[in-house]
Amino acid sequence: MDKLNMSRHISGKFNEELEAVRNQVLNMGGLVEQQLRDSLYAIEKSDHELAEKILQRDFNINAMEVQIDEACVQIIAKRQPAASDLRLVIAIFKTISDLERIGDEAERIARVALESFNNDQQQFLVSLENLGQQVLSMLHNVLDAFARMDLDSAYEVHQMDAQADRQYEALTRQLMTYMMEDPRGIPKVMNVLWSARSLERIGDRCQNIAEYIIFFVKGKDVRHVSAESMERTVKGPGVGKK
Amino acid sequence: MDKLNMSRHISGKFNEELEAVRNQVLNMGGLVEQQLRDSLYAIEKSDHELAEKILQRDFNINAMEVQIDEACVQIIAKRQPAASDLRLVIAIFKTISDLERIGDEAERIARVALESFNNDQQQFLVSLENLGQQVLSMLHNVLDAFARMDLDSAYEVHQMDAQADRQYEALTRQLMTYMMEDPRGIPKVMNVLWSARSLERIGDRCQNIAEYIIFFVKGKDVRHVSAESMERTVKGPGVGKK
Structure with missing residues (x-):
């Protein structure tokens, strides 16, 4: 099945442009x-050199966002896309904005990785690692879903966010207890808390991207809708109704 | 000066649609x-009733975002806008996404307002109030700049964010000291900290909207550019060079 409808363009050049973007x-x-x-x-291993590299590379992500944004504007202006082509361009517009901000959050985490944590503090870095792995696989899967414009994978990522939220809340509670027990460690723990928050936000942004994929495939805006309505959109009208 | 070029459309209907959106x-x-x-x-006065109203109203903002988004897609599909019309539609697309998220942050602050703070804790609510007023006037001014597509006002808002960032950092330091002095108060202070973070993020989003206005008026993407390059774009080629 040619989900992207690439074959139906009379203009081969237009196909190429869409594919390129x-x-x-x-x-x-x-x-x-x-x-x-x-x-x-970098956080787990206190790898300061890697953290510095991450800070430098963020520049490239920003540049890519601006480039892709411009390419989309060009396509709209020159090709006047309609229907699913237009939805694709719009999904791309929004996706890159979330990707850029995920990059910013990664940069924030890298800044925290420049701190030196002592052995006592290693325990909460482990909890951060768990949340991090959950969010990383959300990002991996949603990019994969985007590459194939795969509705089911997008929906799966959307569902994964609840787990990330639970992990985040448990971690927050753990870190607050730690701060109460050892107030001198507060500034350092706060930085870990900000990182946890960054990860939680990245999860939200992966969920956004999943919604753009669903919008592209189904032509329906599923932001801010109920879980049941979302399920019906993805799985068909018979599902999710009582 | 007709900055929005409304007069040059042959189709009066198109004008109306753009004006409506x-x-x-x-x-x-x-x-x-x-x-x-x-x-x-609500936070300042511990007004729980008002806080509840805010939570309910967020629904309307989400609905507006979806509606405007749809209207923009319709305009692109039907009217095939070019040049400054297309830039306007794109600026609107992005602006409403930031507005919706500012609404989310306001909702987060309202949740904190549902807490009951004691007299001891009133002192940091006052500091939050200062940051809040700064960010509120950024939002007010950037919406005003958007209404008039006013380059200079947009640039002013962009510059105001540095002040908000300084206020945020001072507040963060103050709150951390407070936590170290009275660890039992940590959970409550943390909520104030999250609110401060929300305000700081709202400032960033106002800055984004200012960038979209500059993009619309000047046709140049000024995200991620240096302060000098931004100034040159807004004030002309002779400015900001050494």
Whole structure:
């Protein structure tokens, strides 16, 4: 099944342009994923050199966002896309904005990785690592879903966010207890808390991207709708009704 | 000067559509501004009833975002806008996404307003109030700049964010000291900290909207550029160079 309807364009050039911009998004996604993976590694291993690299690379992500954005505007102006082509361009517009901000969150985490944590504090870095892995696989899967415009995978990522939220809340409680027990450690623990918050936000942004994929495939805006309505949109009208 | 070039459309209907969607954005902006103002008032006065109202109203903002988004897609599909019309539609697309998220942050602040703070804790609510007023006037001014597509006002808002960031950092330091002095108060202080973070993020989003206005008026993407390059774009080629 040709989900992207690439075959139906009379203009081969238009196909090429859409394909090119789609590939740019995938490249940008790959870089953002690497940034997140590296930032988690840098925190876990206190790898300051890697953290510095992450800070430098954020520049490339920003540049990619601006480039893709411009390419989308060009496509709208020149090709006057309609129906699913237009939805694709709009889904790309929104996706890259979330990707760029995921990059910013990875950068924030990398800044925390520049701190030196002592052995006592290692325990909460482990909890951060768990949340980090959950969010990293959400990002990986949603980029994969985007590459194939796969409705079911997008929906799965959307569902994964509840687990990330639970992990985040448990971690927050743990960190607050830690601060109460050892007030001198508060500034450092606060930084870990900000990182946890960054990860939670990345989960939300992956959920956003999943919604854009559903919008593209189904032509229906599923932001702010109930869980039942979302399920009906993805799985068909018979599902999710009582 | 007709900055929005409304006069040059042959189709009066197209004019009307653009005007209508622009008005919708202004309405949405007005509601978001009210949400933020109310959430600050609710925290300051511990007004739980008002806080509850804010939570309920967030639904309307989400609905407006979806509606305007759809109207923009329709305009692109039917009218195939080019040049400054297309830039306007794109600026609207992005602006409403930031507005919706400002609404979410106001909602988060309203949740904190549901807490009961004691007299001891009133002192840091006052500091939060200062940051809140700064950010509220950024939002007010950027919506005003959007209504008139006024380059200079947009640039002013952009510059105001540095002040908000400084206030945020001072507040964060103050709250951390407070936590170290009285660890039992940590959970409550943390909530104030999250609110401060929300305000700081709202400032960033106002800055984003200012960038979209500059993009619309100047046709140049000024995200991620240096302060000098931004100044040159806004004030002309002779400015900001050494």
